[in-house]
Amino acid sequence: MSARTRRPVHQPVLPEGAKARPGPPPDPELAPYFQAATEGRLVVQRCVACRHAQLYPRPHCVVCRSAVAWEDASGFATVYSFTVVRQHYSRSFRHLLPLVVALVDLDEGPRLMTNLVGVDPDAVAVGLRVEVWFERVTDTAALALFTPAPATA
Amino acid sequence: MSRRAVIVGVATSDYPYLPEMSEGAVHAQAAERALADAGLAFDDVDGYASAGYFPLYSVAMSEYLGIRPGWLDETNIGGASFEVHLEHAARAIEAGDCEVVLISYGSIQLSSMGRQIGGGGGGGGVMAPQTWDTLWGNSLVGAYALAATRHMAQYGTTSEQLAEIAVTMRRHAGFNPLAQYRDPIGVADVLASKLVADPLHKLDCCVVSDGGGACVVTTEERARDLPGPPVHVLGAAHDLSHALNVSQSADLTVSAAARSGPRALARAGVSLTDVDVLQLYDSFTITVLLTLEDLGFCAKGEGGAFVEGGRLAFDGPLPTNTDGGGLSSCHPGMRGMFLLVEAVRQLRGEAGPTQVPGAEIALVHGTGGYLSTGATVILATDRP
Secondary structure (H helix, E strand, O other), X not given: OOHHHOOOEEOOOOOOOOOOOOXXXXXXXXXXXXXXXXXXXXXXXXXXXXXXXXXXXXXXXXXXXXXXXXXXXXOEEEEEEEEEEOOXXXXXXXXXXXXXXXXXXXXXXXXXXXXEOOOOHHHOOOOOEEEEEEEEEEOOEEEEEEEEOXXXX | OOOOEEEEEEEEOOOOOOOOOOHHHHHHHHHHHHHHHHOOOHHHOOEEEOOOOOOOHHHHHHHHHOOOOOOEEOOOXXXXXXXXXXXXXXXXXXXXXXXXXXXXXXXXXXXXXXXXXXOOXXXXXXXXXXXHHHOOOOOHHHHHHHHHHHHHHHHOOOHHHHHHHHHHHHHHHOOOOOOOOOOOOOHHHHHHOOEEEOOEEHHHEOOOOOEEEEEEEEEHHHHOXXXXXXXXXXXXXXXXXXXXXXXXXXXXXXXXXXXXXXHHHHHHOOOHHHOOEEEEOOOEHHHXXXXXXXXXXXXXXXXXXXXXXXXXXXXOOOOEOOOOHHHHHOOOOOOHHHHHHHHHHHHOOOOHHHOOXXXXXXXXXXXXXXXXXXXXXXXXOOOO
């Protein structure tokens, strides 16, 4: 819960005629993750026994079945892979095209699917260092998007 | 052993566009043809397997077909389901649980919902964790594109190499009068087609079709009284990598085939060098490349160079998808049944212009979900 890792949470700007992008389904296991995001914190589950870090949330460690506890992550990650989605059937996403969908490996370990923002799609590469960038989607959820990290990160 | 399982009948329904047919009618047409091919009737069927997009699917299809089998299987692991049905059916027959198993597939995806495919998103009715990856505007194509991007970055695979796979499948489709697309294409055509999800172009993606197929399995003993040459089920195995969340794959460049393939080959008692013809799930060009590597036809990372020079052509060293595959012939959503039908036709010498001379052993590999599951089956004209 350190202030060090707290980041701003941005309000999306919707163009005329566009629909807001979807938020997560209501679910007791997912709620703490998305709630933390509304406070500008990226969190992961850490096993109390073997220290394995995981996402998505489960009630137990998928490696050793022990209990898990939430902890703040650094918010930094490395692009594992990406694609550029150039057509979409939904008005919730069409205004975002071309949309960079990426898999990023958090420094803590877990791999997340996300969107990269604030970057030219043609400039994205596997191995790019990125930093979390929060966008609010509902009263109880914000999404962890990512943007290129400062050169020192 | 006389109870060993053999395939005695196969058929496809009409395809690729069936606007006048219901999903059930596609099943019925394929099943009727496969049973006729076997020299059997619906009354002979005492086991049934199928997979579709609603619960009690095999029950509903049994009711529709007018059969009351005492053995059912509706395992659904996506497009590879029918390979698993065959694996289960062979075990059940060998155990004496049933005598004649019908496996059928039918879909009218093109007529009813084809325009939505590749759109992705949404997670209606799915358990919450399985929607984890659905908030990002990604698509089915995008999931495979993520695997392709990673493979390119890690191993230097190129779009030209992936395109070679699509070009070879189109060449095969040119010999298949039912194939959805038959005009020859070149690598440049694939690269010039629209990018759907980088690095996958439109022509790196399977077609969207209506169609189905069926397969009839019984004992070697029963097959002696039937007209056609039986095809032996030597061995089968399946495995999984992750579900619909590709973020949960430890390594997107390795598919479930890496584990199902060696296990199926060991059960069959054959090695890769024994295989005469391949039927591999080709939802996308990258699917074929990963499958070839994971089965062990080449080392991990060398698939790009491996598929160059028409290696997969019916008249090349490793004949693959001789009907034109899902990339050019027919892909109604879960293509696994078509792989079995074409493999059996090859082993019976009935594959027409793309027949592989003297084909005795076929390897079939289905892939399901978002590179989620894999099922390998080894079929042969005889027991080794």
